[in-house]
Each structure stands twice: as structure tokens, then as C-alpha cells.
Amino acid sequence: MKRFLSFAVFFSFASVLCAQTQRHFVLPNSADGESTLTCFLPDRPSGKAVICCPGGGYSRLAMEHEGTDWAGYFNRMGIAYFVLKYRMPKGDRTIPMSDAFRAIKTVRDSADAWQVNPYDVGIMGFSAGGHLASTVSTHAGYACRPNFSILFYPVISMDERVSHQGSVRNFLGGESANPEVVNAFSNEKQVRRHLTPPCIILTANDDRAVPPVTNGVAYYVAMRNKGNDAALYVYPTGGHGFGYRPSFKYHDQMINDLTTWLQLLPSPRPGAVRVACIGNSITDGSGIDVAEHFGYPAKLQQLLGSGYDVKNFGVGARTMLNKGDHPYMQELAWRDALAFNPDVAVIKLGTNDSKDLNWKYGKDFQQDLQQMVDSLKALPAKPKIFIATPIPAFKPSWTINDSVIAHEINPIIYKVAKKNKCEVIDLHTLFRPYGSLMQGDGIHPTEKGAAQMAKFIFEAIGRKPKS
Secondary structure (H helix, E strand, O other): OHHHHHHHHHHHHHHHHOOOEEEEEEEEOOOOOOOEEEEEEEOOOOOOEEEEEOOOOOOOOOOOOOOHHHHHHHHHOOOEEEEEEOOOOOOOOHHHHHHHHHHHHHHHHOHHHHOOOOOOEEEEEEOHHHHHHHHHHHHOOHHHOOOEEEEEOOOOOOOOOOOOHHHHHHHHHHHOOOHHHHHHOOHHHOOOOOOOOOEEEEEEOOOOOOOOOOOHHHHHHHHHHOOOOEEEEEEOOOOOOOOOOOOOOOHHHHHHHHHHHHHHOOOOOOOOEEEEEEEOHHHHOOOOOOHHHHOHHHHHHHHHOOOEEEEEEEOOOOEOOOOOOOEHHHOHHHHHHHHOOOOEEEEEOOOHHHOHHHHOOHHHHHHHHHHHHHHHHOOOOOOEEEEEOOOOOOOOHHHOOHHHHHHHHHHHHHHHHHHHOOEEEOHHHHOHHHHHHEOOOOOOEOHHHHHHHHHHHHHHHOOOOOO
């Protein structure tokens, strides 16, 4: 079986390598015409797209070996490829940022015409272009945030003591000494759990222009610490700026590493059913290492298969209550969940609402849950909404109160679900026999517990509605 699968993967890979560029054209990308998008569309599109940000210290652009020279490589794999000529900031960072945001939006808006999957659009950047790419990955709103990032010897930090001084000063201008601004655009400090897209970082150990440890490696560490998907390749030599140059001693290895990563990067099937998992730390996967792979939404994705696109919008410690200590509906994750325009939404909140400091506002729980349901019902996709009762609190950690959950919160959930014709997933009852699958705090499931939760939710999503 393994040999058969390997042959199938090889055959698929070989077939896309036969693809080539079908169309090549240039589009204006700013009102003044100074920013452009050079487009290379393959004749056998896979649906994947990459937008490239060449480097140049935010003072110029290396448009060839860090830009157009890559077109054949991507098009042969069926990947639509776009080289962004972004304008120099000259101290105004919003200029290149707006160019990059607009480029991503253009590609997504043209997805049908260019045979691109709008949920499979990545960004690639080199050096300062890597900083721009990572800035878009960590700062952009959902509509302009890429689905994956490819970062070559990237500038990541805006602390000129550990980064490329010219890039810092050109990007930040007169604010390069302002610690708040430096922190805000040192992108290793801006990585967000589940929301910052998967990345691959490729750099050389002897890069003395952009120190790898405080830039590319720091971004990898931040991604790994957040549990996000990330890959890091550090080649022994090569210095800075090798790009697509065949003279780079590890060129072939680098191409193979990138190709393998791209081939194995999960890509949502066009038209896949979008599932938004909305919730607190239990949805987020708190206490589960690399929750992006082992939390309940990831397990649910495995159960549902490639016809579904499951996203984790969980945020730790959050409440349904808008007067709670950490209201979910004030989070970026909630705005992202709405922008995702899901076909299916699974709401799992209420655990933290049962805390003493929060349940004093319990009279508002029904109206706040109704507000969330109304927001989802108003989406263009008109999602099917499942409201899950909280799993049991096996211990009263952090004053979480299982009696409040069982006797006050759960009845409200049933009432709102009935009013709105939503389906309830009664995890509080279903999960009661699985106390052994909890972490020591008695609140958060282990990896095996998350897998069991996913099974219950999978069974509900796949269940035929009652006639």
C-alpha cells in the first residue's frame, strides 16, 4: 500500500511539472501606477497561488532573482504566480503594506477568472520583502491575510540592534526608536495562535546581513510556541540574497525542500464545506502541544475529510457574556470567524461564564448568545448552527462551576437553540463518562479527550436532520 501511495503522489507531482506559463501580463496595483502586479498564470492550474515580495532593504527591489526568475518554477507546479512591485515606504510603512493588501485582494477577487482557490493564496518574501510578507501574515484583516507564507532570509525584527538597520529605518522612519512601534512591527511578537498562517522559512547560517537567530529563527520559535504550523530550513552557507540563483550551493536542495513543503501543505478543496469552530480554551486546545494538529478542530477535520475546511477560532479564557472578564465577541477570532463565512458553525462557550466573577451577569447570557446566533444567521452562507453545551467541569478550577453549567447555562442554550432552530450537541451529557480523558485541572481535555469531542461533533454534523 505504501509503495502504491508513493507512486500515486509521484505521478501526480510529475503531471503538474509538465505545466507551464499560459498567460503573462502586468496590472496596476496602486492609483499612481507605481505599484504593479506581474502575473504568471499556468496552463494547468492547481488552484494554489503565490504572491511574491522581492527584497531590497525597503529602498529598492531585486525583481529578478527574488521575483520573476521564480515564475517557471511555480507555473510548472500549476501554481499561479504574481510578483508584486511595491512602493518604498520612505518612512511611511502603510505604503508597502497597502500595496501587499491590495495584491492579495486582487488575486482573491479574480479567483474565478484566474482559476485560483481564494482559500489557497500564499505570500512569499525575501529579506525586507520577507518582513512585508510576515507583516501581512500577522497584521492584515482576514480578507487580506494569506493562507500560507514562504519566507526567505526574512527581516522579522524591527529592533535595529538585531536586524537589518536599513530596512528598519526605511520602514519605520522617524519612529524607528519608538519601542511601541518597534514591538508592533517586530513580527515574531505578533504571531497569533491559529490565526497566523502556516509558514516555511529558508535561510543560511552565515547570513551576516540579517542575523537568522533574531529574525527567521525567532519567527519559527514564535510560531512553534503558539502551536502553529511552521517549517525551518537553515543551510550551512549561502550568505544573504541567494534567491533563485543556481550559484547557491544548496539551490537544488532548497528547491526540493520548498517543493515538498508545498506538495504536502494541506489545501482546501474548492467548494469545500467551511466549518467554524467557535469557543474558549477547550476549542483552542489549551494544554495540547501543537493543537493545530491535535486539538478537537484538527481531529474533526480528519474525520470530515477533504470535502470540509475546518478552522479553529478558539480563544482561551473567553466568555459568551459581553460583560465577562474576556468577552469572545470582542476578539479578532470572532471577526475572523464571521469573515470566514462558514457553512457550518459550532459554538462552544459557557465554561468560563460559570465563574463567580462572570455569572453575576448571567441574566445577559441569553441575549448575548442570541446576538452571536443572529450575527451568524446574517452571513451570506446562512450557516447551519450547532450550539454545544460545555463539557463537564470535573473540578472547580478557577471557580468554574459545573452546577451553574448544568442547571443554568445549559437550559438557556436549549432555549436559544429551539427558538432559532439550531441543533444542540449535548457534550455535557456525552462527555460525562470520559473524566479519565481530562488534564489535571479537570477542565481541559487531553489530546485523547479532544479526539473524543471531535467524534461527538462529527456525528452531529453528519447526522441527517429530523423530518
